[in-house]
Amino acid sequence: xxxxxxxxxxxxxxxxxxxxxxxxxxxxxxxxxxxxxxxxxxxxxxxxxxxxxxxxxxxxxxxxxxxxxxxxxxxxxxxxxxxxxxxxxxxxxxxxxxxxxxxxxxxxxxxxxxxxxxxxxxxxxxxxxxxxxxxxxxxxxxxxxxxxxxxxxxxxxxxxxxxxxxxxxxxxxxxxxxxxxxxxxxxxxxxxxxxxxxxxxxxxxxxxxxxxxxxx
Amino acid sequence: xxxxxxxxxxxxxxxxxxxxxxxxxxxxxxxxxxxxxxxxxxxxxxxxxxxxxxxxxxxxxxxxxxxxxxxxxxxxxxxxxxxxxxxxxxxxxxxxxxxxxxxxxxxxxxxxxxxxxxxxxxxxxxxxxxxxxxxxxxxxxxxxxxxxxxxxxxxxxxxxxxxxxxxxxxxxxxxxxxxxxxxxxxxxxxxxxxxxxxxxxxxxxxxxxxxxxxxxxxxxxxxxxxxxxxxxxxxxxxxxxxxxxxxxxxxxxxxxxxxxxxxxxxxxxxxxxxxxxxxxxxxxxxxxxxxxxxxxxxxxxxxxxxxxxxxxxxxxxxxxxxxxxxxxxxxxxxxxxxxxxxxxxxxxxxxxxxxxxxxxxxxxxxxxxxxxxxxxxxxxxxxxxxxx
Numbered sequence: 368x369x370x371x372x373x374x375x376x377x378x379x380x381x382x383x384x385x386x387x388x389x390x391x392x393x394x395x396x397x398x399x400x401x402x403x404x405x406x407x408x409x410x411x412x413x414x415x416x417x418x419x420x421x422x423x424x425x426x427x428x429x430x431x432x433x434x435x436x437x438x439x440x441x442x443x444x445x446x447x448x449x450x451x452x453x454x455x456x457x458x459x460x461x462x463x464x465x466x467x468x469x470x471x472x473x474x475x476x477x478x479x480x481x482x483x484x485x486x487x488x489x490x491x492x493x494x495x496x497x498x499x500x501x502x503x504x505x506x507x508x509x510x511x512x513x514x515x516x517x518x519x520x521x522x523x524x525x526x527x528x529x530x531x532x533x534x535x536x537x538x539x540x541x542x543x544x545x546x547x548x549x550x551x552x553x554x555x556x557x558x559x560x561x562x563x564x565x566x567x568x569x570x571x572x573x574x575x576x577x578x579x580x581x582x583x
Numbered sequence: 584x585x586x587x588x589x590x591x592x593x594x595x596x597x598x599x600x601x602x603x604x605x606x607x608x609x610x611x612x613x614x615x616x617x618x619x620x621x622x623x624x625x626x627x628x629x630x631x632x633x634x635x636x637x638x639x640x641x642x643x644x645x646x647x648x649x650x651x652x653x654x655x656x657x658x659x660x661x662x663x664x665x666x667x668x669x670x671x672x673x674x675x676x677x678x679x680x681x682x683x684x685x686x687x688x689x690x691x692x693x694x695x696x697x698x699x700x701x702x703x704x705x706x707x708x709x710x711x712x713x714x715x716x717x718x719x720x721x722x723x724x725x726x727x728x729x730x731x732x733x734x735x736x737x738x739x740x741x742x743x744x745x746x747x748x749x750x751x752x753x754x755x756x757x758x759x760x761x762x763x764x765x766x767x768x769x770x771x772x773x774x775x776x777x778x779x780x781x782x783x784x785x786x787x788x789x790x791x792x793x794x795x796x797x798x799x800x801x802x803x804x805x806x807x808x809x810x811x812x813x814x815x816x817x818x819x820x821x822x823x824x825x826x827x828x829x830x831x832x833x834x835x836x837x838x839x840x841x842x843x844x845x846x847x848x849x850x851x852x853x854x855x856x857x858x859x860x861x862x863x864x865x866x867x868x869x870x871x872x873x874x875x876x877x878x879x880x881x882x883x884x885x886x887x888x889x890x891x892x893x894x895x896x897x898x899x900x901x902x903x904x905x906x907x908x909x910x911x912x913x914x915x916x917x918x919x920x921x922x923x924x925x926x927x928x929x930x931x932x933x934x935x936x937x938x939x940x941x942x943x944x945x946x947x948x949x950x951x952x953x954x955x956x957x958x959x960x961x962x963x964x965x966x967x968x969x970x971x
Contacts, residue, residue, distance in 0.1 A: 368810060370857055370859070373766070376603055376604070380600035380603055381596065383599045384595045387595055387599070390910075392907075
């Protein structure tokens, strides 16, 4: 029997496969862009809400009481939505990698957003004479393990104690985060600043409960 | 990531190639009409098959064939009365040869030595042949280069879920074998009713009595001799498939260990001298096996990483890997659909669903067996077998 090699068919199959792959690459790229665009829109919406609440901080005199009431109704929702955005961003980072340009840009914007919310809260707490429970949570997604995910522990106690939590990835190249990190001398992750006091290393939900109770 | 894309591309390429082969040779799926009906000797090697052999012999006696045919049962030292059951058919022309137990290959070789037919068919004693099977196969022997013809294997009475899974697998395997025929690259002539030209055994020798998958060894030997192996899709033979996972595990362990041993033994086939077989089919088969093991490691790694269900469309990934994976799944489904249509399966949807739902589970299962078989092969552990 004369054996042959179907070179033309192998070549044609290569061309078809390469075409399919190219379509896959283009579609994947398009869907990736769509996801990033969707995230940017979410961020714009959050910025707009934060901006509206910031205006409240400029109101004084007789308007201040009304401003405080409106603020206390709206701020919790803003913080919750920002946290959701952060969770989505973490997921996006886990899928696309921390070096993805979209992820890097969104993380920097997210850090600014968190910082802005934190400063707004500080200002409004002072003006409205309120004292909220605040946790500044400094974390790193490097060497992530679900067992030592401090975010999960915080989530178990934040509603119970009415805690506002601000998440900061220490690896984010954002001047505001760097300033905050340095002002508290954050050297390890996780580090928690609970109502101004620094706690280094992983804390269970039970331990967090103990800390928050003791501060009241 | 680059390696995953390379594997994905290779998988796409193979699927595309087979679909192109199908499109090119769609009309060649029909079996050729025979110009003559050479004499056929049918050898049934049997070891402790008292439960099945009567049905097997009856199916052979009912074979429609205008040419001369003889049925030779070789009782390989059975201890369950297989010989006595077979002897009940002596009056109907069945020859029964008793021998000391020596393994399936030795039983088949004894049968071949006694055979008088121009063609020799071998049939596992737990298989049943459709009445027109031989008529579908003999036409291929009009081509003097054809040394052997393989049948369309189906699972006999698939009752258990494991058997139902194998039903889909057997049909797909038969389809792939038909496509491989176009490349002269069939690498196994299965025990259930493969038909050989008797002169092939004179030229190449009988079945290898040392290997554990003699049906693959003889096929590779035929390929090395540059003879042709054809595949019939009309010659249906029903075989008894393992009912449970343990039985399936033992069968597959033997098959895959034998596969590794034979591929090593016939590694010289990987050469341009052997055309598509040497340059494409064997290297790609081995490459896909390695890719399979790598994929298994990935699946295991992902299985132990945390999975959190989040009811939000945001978490439905639609990146590049997902789109490419979707293409591969679609190609696989298209292949299943075409296979079902080509082989006139009554219910392509059932086959489709079975392949769609169960093939990932089976792949995982088989890869574990392959890894274990490879380990045994390296350690030199011998597999015990009696047939099947």
